[in-house]
Amino acid sequence: MSLAWVLTLGALLFSLGIYGVLARRNAVLVLMGIELMLNAVNVNLIAFDAWIRQGNATGQIFALFIITVAAAEVGVGLAIVLLVFRRRETINVDEVNLLKW
């Protein structure tokens, strides 16, 4: 399989993620869009790593770091979403708009 196909997959996934972040109004779905973007990055990193074929597998190790950190980020993210939901009973990001000028 050529590198270009995998990179295209990565780019498509990333674009889907951006669409999710920008178009979805539900905070949980926005977080899922971000996860999609991170996984697109993982696809890219692993594809590049396989293509470059270095001994030290930097790209694969980086992907592992990203998976770990993404889990931590979602943990904090869902905690904050839950906090907001408890108070306002909505997680629609358009309705969380007290701070405006």
Added chain:
Amino acid sequence: MPITQTPEVAWRAIAPALALAGGGVIALLVIAARPKIHRAALAALSLAAIGAASWSTFDLCALRYRVVMQGSVAVDGVSLFANLILLVTAAMTVLLSYHYLERRRIHRAEYYPLLLFATCGMVLLAAANDLILVFLAIEVLSLALYVLAGMARRDAGSQEAALKYLLLGAFSTAIFLYGIALSFGATGTTNLGRTAVKVASGGVDARLTSAAMALLAIGFGFKVSVVPFHMWTPDVYQGAPTSVTGFMAAGTKAAGFAALLRVFLVSFGALQWSWRPVLWGLAAATMVVGSILAIAQSDVKRMLAYSSIAHAGFVLVGVVAGGREGLSASLFYLLAYAVMVLGAFGAVIVSAPDGRERLSFGEWAGLGQRHPVFAGAMTLFLLSLAGIPPTAGFMGKFFVFSAAVQAGETPLVVVGVLASVVAAFFYLRLIVLMWLTEPAGEAQELGASPAPALALALAAAATLAFGVYPQAIMDLARAASVFTG
């Protein structure tokens, strides 16, 4: 190279970060063992950890600049100078926080470990010489700051700040990571020094590196709040507890800019001609938009948030100027900005008793008559933010603008000076309110207590000292303007 080779750990070089992270872990363990522990003990522990980190930073100054840990951590002037800014910021934040959190009844024990972890992330970010470490450091500081921004759990504004910061911060990190992946694909390495070698040798795909630089610039732009990636800044700065806001404004900017400088000047230095015009445009837009939007604000914290956007633009002028002059001017500016913005947010913290703050402009009317010392300190910080001599802010602007003129960027300096004139308007508006209007209603006490008063006095002294006698700090910044690639 066999993969099983054990990497060498340069304990001494990462001692500042270890001291902060260690302090944070110890604080967490103490909290787990004794949840009712007096908060003063935790504050003292934090100060001790920050002190240990400062001591090991001074210890590092004696060493030769080099990269350690398989080339992922740089011990050089920029990282050491950034450590100085970050540790001062953290220590002042602890001093400012204690009574503020107490009075607002949000004095949760986790505040201190989170503060230490965030500082640890910032220290690592400033020293990161590998894109993997840049990413990890950004996440360490961001995750801690998301939680800190939401520290006032029952306050709707604080919750909203945390949510917005989290969603936009994670979004920007994802974009930043895509840039890292492309840079890795183009050069086959994530190490900044080796990237520089590859880029300079010319054997890289120009499309990939351009896309990588653009995405990295967007990621950094979000973190240091550069227009047009500044949308989150006013909301988060306004909603977060004020002590956290001051810490974010001073610390994130210093660490973010140190990393931005390192990535663009070291790794992509050979491609200056392609990124400099872009940063030029971002700097101009940031200064102008930040200053103009600040005029319309009626909330002091929000006004300071827009002012922090404008200040990011001024630092970018130094980055665009490049070279040793531009680098040292940026470093000086970051230190000056840290001191004065902590002072300004600190003044907001002590401006009213019982956990309240004077947030709307109207509440500052006539403070000059009732609390002249306090109003004088706030005036000094505002003058410094506006860039009026003899203050740190003026010298900072002077150094970045003169570096830019020397680099032949006079049009950018013209934009910058015009933006500072506009910006002076809203700082002066608050000063006029404090001194030239009659106080209305009942006399309000201040919420001052010894620790924040000490922090404010230190900030005021530094703001004045850097303005009157900038040479010592400027010499230090100039000596520090060295990267080890």
